[in-house]
Amino acid sequence: MSEQLEKEINRRRTFAIISHPDAGKTTLTEKLLLYGGAIHLAGSIKSRKTQRHAVSDWMEIEKQRGISVTSSVLQFDYGGCRINILDTPGHQDFSEDTYRTLMAVDSAVMVLDAAKGVEAQTKKLFKVCKERRIPIFTFVNKLDRFGKAPIDLMDELENVLGIRSCPMNWPVGSDGRYRGVYNRQTKLVELFAADETHGQETRGSETYALDAPELKAALDEETYQALLDDIALLDEAGEAFDEERIACGELTPMFFGSAMTNFGVQNFLEEYLRLAPPPAPRASSDGNIQPEDEKFSAFVFKIQANMNPAHRDRLAFIRIVSGKFERNMSVWHVASDKEIKLAQPQQFLAQDRQIIDEAWPGDIVGLFDPGIFGIGDTLCDGAHKFKFADFPVFPPEKFARVQAKDTMKRKQFVKGVEQLTQEGAIQLFRQAGAGIESYIVGTVGTLQFDVLTYRLKSEYGVDIEMVMQPFEVARWLTYPDGRAVTPESLRGADRGMFVYDRDERPVLLVNNEWALGWITDNNPSLELHPVPPDRREI
Numbered sequence: 001m002s003e004q005l006e007k008e009i010n011r012r013r014t015f016a017i018i019s020h021p022d023a024g025k026t027t028l029t030e031k032l033l034l035y036g037g038a039i040h041l042a043g044s045i046k047s048r049k050t051q052r053h054a055v056s057d058w059m060e061i062e063k064q065r066g067i068s069v070t071s072s073v074l075q076f077d078y079g080g081c082r083i084n085i086l087d088t089p090g091h092q093d094f095s096e097d098t099y100r101t102l103m104a105v106d107s108a109v110m111v112l113d114a115a116k117g118v119e120a121q122t123k124k125l126f127k128v129c130k131e132r133r134i135p136i137f138t139f140v141n142k143l144d145r146f147g148k149a150p151i152d153l154m155d156e157l158e159n160v161l162g163i164r165s166c167p168m169n170w171p172v173g174s175d176g177r178y179r180g181v182y183n184r185q186t187k188l189v190e191l192f193a194a195d196e197t198h199g200q201e202t203r204g205s206e207t208y209a210l211d212a213p214e215l216k217a218a219l220d221e222e223t224y225q226a227l228l229d230d231i232a233l234l235d236e237a238g239e240a241f242d243e244e245r246i247a248c249g250e251l252t253p254m255f256f257g258s259a260m261t262n263f264g265v266q267n268f269l270e271e272y273l274r275l276a277p278p279p280a281p282r283a284s285s286d287g288n289i290q291p292e293d294e295k296f297s298a299f300v301f302k303i304q305a306n307m308n309p310a311h312r313d314r315l316a317f318i319r320i321v322s323g324k325f326e327r328n329m330s331v332w333h334v335a336s337d338k339e340i341k342l343a344q345p346q347q348f349l350a351q352d353r354q355i356i357d358e359a360w361p362g363d364i365v366g367l368f369d370p371g372i373f374g375i376g377d378t379l380c381d382g383a384h385k386f387k388f389a390d391f392p393v394f395p396p397e398k399f400a401r402v403q404a405k406d407t408m409k410r411k412q413f414v415k416g417v418e419q420l421t422q423e424g425a426i427q428l429f430r431q432a433g434a435g436i437e438s439y440i441v442g443t444v445g446t447l448q449f450d451v452l453t454y455r456l457k458s459e460y461g462v463d464i465e466m467v468m469q470p471f472e473v474a475r476w477l478t479y480p481d482g483r484a485v486t487p488e489s490l491r492g493a494d495r496g497m498f499v500y501d502r503d504e505r506p507v508l509l510v511n512n513e514w515a516l517g518w519i520t521d522n523n524p525s526l527e528l529h530p531v532p533p534d535r536r537e538i
């Protein structure tokens with residue numbers, strides 16, 4: 001292995017920040033960028049409510065709804081590390097997009113609101129991380145105001161998520177009147193000075209040994225004694241830091257802080273970079289591909305069209321798994337079985353794009369996509385061809401019939417719908433016997449229909465008519481002997497709608513589990529799959 005490859009791999013940290021909406025993911029991301037020197041005055045990612053506008057807000061719709069729909073990639077350096085943060089949308093309807101983003105990271109930071117603890121979306125995202133065996137680090141946020149007691153939060157992690165925690169630092173003070181944090185590694189207490197800037201600038205702090213008279217003078221007797229008792233309890237009864245247990249999702253290092261006031265943020269960043277894993281191998285048809293493999297390989301985890309209305313382009317985001325990436329290099333695109341040249345590769349600091357010349361395992365690169373890439377595609381060296389393991393997919397749960405209002409716009413309509421399908425935003429079905437100008441679109445949540453309507457209008461100039469369908473369940477159909485499933489071969493198919501997916505595979509849409517039971521009872525030899533039979537379900 002070349003020395004440079006090894007060095008670049010070891011200094012990379014690629015992670016996502018996951019949280020329930022409003023726990024403080026955006027604020028923490030912003031503060032990490034602030035400490036990384038990537039921005040100077042926090043507030044450029046998302047400023048106060050009046051001008052809610054995030055640097056990572058690529059789509060107008062995000063601004064309109066005040067939510068983050070798309071995932072962004074941010075890169076910066078800190079303490080010799082090269083950091084790639086993949087922003088995940090917090091809205092529950094976008095879980096599939098979030099899921100794909102999590103395929104591209106090596107660890108995750110779970111942000112909890114200290115007052116709310118583990119919330120609904122936290123649970124879902126946690127489950128995905130655990131299944132994917134992504135090490136999880138916990139940041140308990142909003143310690144500047146009243147929150148649950150740290151011990152209770154540790155219990156909650158264990159009872160609700162089934163994960164034990166090992167606090168890396170510990171808040172000094174109580175009941176929302178926290179004064180600083182005790183660092184369990186350095187055994188030093190960091191007290192924060194009052195902050196007039198509302199956390200917009202990095203904050204100075206004073207550090208004291210636990211027995212320093214200045215510390216005792218700064219804290220009241222009760223607070224000081226409580227801190228000593230807590231430390232003694234943690235040292236005696238707490239979980240020990242254990243890399244292996246963290247790697248397999250049994251244990252999470254836990255940090256306390258407040259992203260808004262910068263309390264504990266720098267300490268978190270430094271410890272996180274020290275402890276988080278560098279780029280990990282990825283499973284493929286040819287076994288695990290190690291980052292140290294000199295031959296370049298990557299996979300597409302996200303496709304995004306028209307990110308910038310001024311460019312009207314389409315980008316495929318790849319995660320580099322092994323080897324060195326170089327501008328203008330030729331690689332093997334496994335899905336099309338062709339060699340392609342990677343020109344104009346881009347990297348991101350939020351909206352600022354930069355053409356890059358080289359990148360390394362763990363890095364995310366945006367490739368100009370003339371329409372050839374699909375989610376999950378493998379890029380590798382022509383001399384060593386293999387395919388990375390397929391992404392699992394979500395079963396669709398909401399369905400609508402969609403067509404262009406103006407039949408003259410059919411061509412743009414088909415193009416737009418195909419495009420969004422390739423991006424993985426929707427799943428497309430064609431009703432048996434019906435023309436292609438009317439599609440049945442399947443999604444995991446209703447918000448995607450708004451996105452579909454909005455994007456077809458703004459990017460393709462097409463107004464659509466959409467009629468929600470009463471179906472809740474889709475099943476891909478096969479017979480064990482390989483015979484084709486047709487509407488005629490099914491008993492009771494009128495209980496649902498017989499459609500074909502984009503690969504002409506038969507699918508039955510039904511209203512509910514009861515109707516599904518009826519079909520199963522009447523067609524004992526039929527096999528029903530919640531996702532295409534060659535894919536894994538999430």
Ligand code: G4P
Nearest residue numbers: 019021022023024025026027047048049142258259260261
């Ligand atoms: P999200 O990306 O996870 O959805 O959360 P985001 O960072 O947008 O934060 C949600 C709200 O919580 C914001 O308030 C933000 O200012 C606030 N917040 C984040 N970190 C802290 C913290 O450490 N302490 C306190 N007290 N609040 C925090 P908002 O009122 O919705 O917006 P804004 O007016 O502050 O922009």
